[in-house]
Amino acid sequence: MSSSPARASLARLRPDWLTDAKVWRTEVLAGLVVALALIPEAISFSIIAGVDPAIGLFASFTMAVTIAIVGGRRAMISAATGAVALVIAPLNREHGLGYLIAAVILAGVIQVIMGALGVAKLMRFIPRSVMVGFVNALAVLIFMTQVSELRNVPWAVYPLLAAGLFLLVFLPKITAVVPAPLVSIVILTAVTVAAGIAVPTVGDKGELPSSLPTPGLPDVPFTPDTLTTIAPYAFAMALVGLMESLMTAKLVDDITDTRSDKTRESIGQGIANIVTGFFGGMGGCAMIGQTMINVKVSGARTRLSTFLAGAFLMVLCIVFGPVVSDIPMAALVAVMVMVCFATFDWHSIAPATLRRMPVGEIAVMVITVVCVVATHNLAVGVVAGSVTAMVIFARRVAHHAEVTARTDPDGTTVVYRVTGALFFASANELVGRFAYATDPDRVVIDLSAAHVWDASSVAVLDAIETKYAQRGKTVEITGLNDPSAALHGRLSGELTGS
Numbered sequence: 388m389s390s391s392p393a394r395a396s397l398a399r400l401r402p403d404w405l406t407d408a409k410v411w412r413t414e415v416l417a418g419l420v421v422a423l424a425l426i427p428e429a430i431s432f433s434i435i436a437g438v439d440p441a442i443g444l445f446a447s448f449t450m451a452v453t454i455a456i457v458g459g460r461r462a463m464i465s466a467a468t469g470a471v472a473l474v475i476a477p478l479n480r481e482h483g484l485g486y487l488i489a490a491v492i493l494a495g496v497i498q499v500i501m502g503a504l505g506v507a508k509l510m511r512f513i514p515r516s517v518m519v520g521f522v523n524a525l526a527v528l529i530f531m532t533q534v535s536e537l538r539n540v541p542w543a544v545y546p547l548l549a550a551g552l553f554l555l556v557f558l559p560k561i562t563a564v565v566p567a568p569l570v571s572i573v574i575l576t577a578v579t580v581a582a583g584i585a586v587p588t589v590g591d592k593g594e595l596p597s598s599l600p601t602p603g604l605p606d607v608p609f610t611p612d613t614l615t616t617i618a619p620y621a622f623a624m625a626l627v628g629l630m631e632s633l634m635t636a637k638l639v640d641d642i643t644d645t646r647s648d649k650t651r652e653s654i655g656q657g658i659a660n661i662v663t664g665f666f667g668g669m670g671g672c673a674m675i676g677q678t679m680i681n682v683k684v685s686g687a688r689t690r691l692s693t694f695l696a697g698a699f700l701m702v703l704c705i706v707f708g709p710v711v712s713d714i715p716m717a718a719l720v721a722v723m724v725m726v727c728f729a730t731f732d733w734h735s736i737a738p739a740t741l742r743r744m745p746v747g748e749i750a751v752m753v754i755t756v757v758c759v760v761a762t763h764n765l766a767v768g769v770v771a772g773s774v775t776a777m778v779i780f781a782r783r784v785a786h787h788a789e790v791t792a793r794t795d796p797d798g799t800t801v802v803y804r805v806t807g808a809l810f811f812a813s814a815n816e817l818v819g820r821f822a823y824a825t826d827p828d829r830v831v832i833d834l835s836a837a838h839v840w841d842a843s844s845v846a847v848l849d850a851i852e853t854k855y856a857q858r859g860k861t862v863e864i865t866g867l868n869d870p871s872a873a874l875h876g877r878l879s880g881e882l883t884g885s
Contacts, residue, residue: 441594443467446663447700452697466696488607498656520751
């Protein structure tokens with residue numbers, strides 16, 4: 388009898404895929420679909436970085452397998468990405484593969500440190516309009532990369548694409564037992580091989596690896612010069628990788644109505660990049676496209692799908708390389724096009740939404756999208772959108788600081804009541820709201836309905852007191868709440884030289 392509670396507790400700790408056959412099937416099939424989609428993507432990103440396709444495929448394998456164990460967001464896919472490839476491509480071009488691998492390892496170390504320091508907490512400062520712009524920009528970028536696969540190709544590609552889209556749209560209405568992307572890929576591959584249709588295939592993207600990666604140290608001199616060479620690229624890669632991963636994790640949180648450990652995810656991304664570097668991969672981060680295939684299209688929810696995506700990737704390359712090479716690119720393009728439509732937030736551009744949305748919010752969303760699409764860099768768009776949102780917020784709040792004056796009946800005292808947030812943008816206008824020359828000898832500034840946020844506000848209050856003092860008048864500041872009083876007491880009189 389005593390062992391029953393222990394068995395019940397153990398059962399609760401078991402992951403869903405160990406106890407539920409339906410979950411197991413969903414996770415396995417989702418991992419297979421993602422693995423198929425990862426192959427051409429990883430090869431393409433290898434080309435962007437200027438390395439052999441095997442380097443990108445190894446990175447996708449080690450990133451997915453490692454992050455499935457140490458990551459903080461279940462079902463999210465991490466692998467070689469275009470954002471990371473763009474950052475490290477110049478280093479590989481100028482100094483070679485050894486320096487690239489060393490930068491990947493250093494970037495992982497930086498990510499672990501940043502994660503431990505709590506960089507994930509900065510996510511709360513990213514406004515919703517930036518998130519919407521981020522998601523929409525990703526959908527546009529994914530679609531643009533697929534368009535390039537449809538240029539200067541045999542005419543047979545287009546009917547195959549149409550057939551793939553048809554299967555992806557209508558098959559889920561009939562059955563959800565097998566993921567529609569997997570069915571579409573299998574059917575289109577069988578048709579092209581059986582009919583001998585000559586169209587671009589996965590094999591045309593590059594040669595698949597024939598063996599597992601082996602661990603080793605990067606082929607670079609371990610000197611301060613090497614560190615100074617790779618450090619800027621490693622730092623940029625760490626920032627871009629964490630930003631894309633945390634944004635993707637937040638998106639998956641919203642889709643699945645679950646919370647994830649962003650600090651663990653940040654540290655996990657670093658560990659995954661360190662492991663990837665020692666196995667000769669090009670590094671990476673979370674992938675929005677493959678994550679959407681895994682979570683939104685295939686319905687995966689556990690770490691098993693992420694682990695199997697990496698494991699299946701190597702199995703497909705090493706064991707079934709010739710078969711995988713025959714998959715028509717049209718089949719994978721169809722899957723990615725559906726991902727684009729599923730990812731894009733269509734509600735955000737609906738006329739009814741745009742009519743109700745403040746102009747500033749729309750501007751932030753548009754700036755985020757334009758910057759990402761123009762630079763093909765997610766970090767640039769997120770930073771530009773966040774800065775724009777902060778400027779708009781500061782301007783909006785600055786106008787909320789109001790000053791009203793009331794003179795006592797005997798005419799000996801004037802009370803100025805200040806309402807609102809006092810910070811650098813609003814406080815600077817405060818100086819001109821007082822009648823220094825005509826006010827009586829006693830002035831009271833009531834801040835009970837205000838909050839002092841920064842040193843600029845304290846400096847402005849000091850300046851007001853000085854202007855009155857020059858005219859022989861006294862100023863009394865009242866109503867400060869505890870945080871404002873502490874800041875004012877610490878800085879008042881200390882911000883200007885004698």
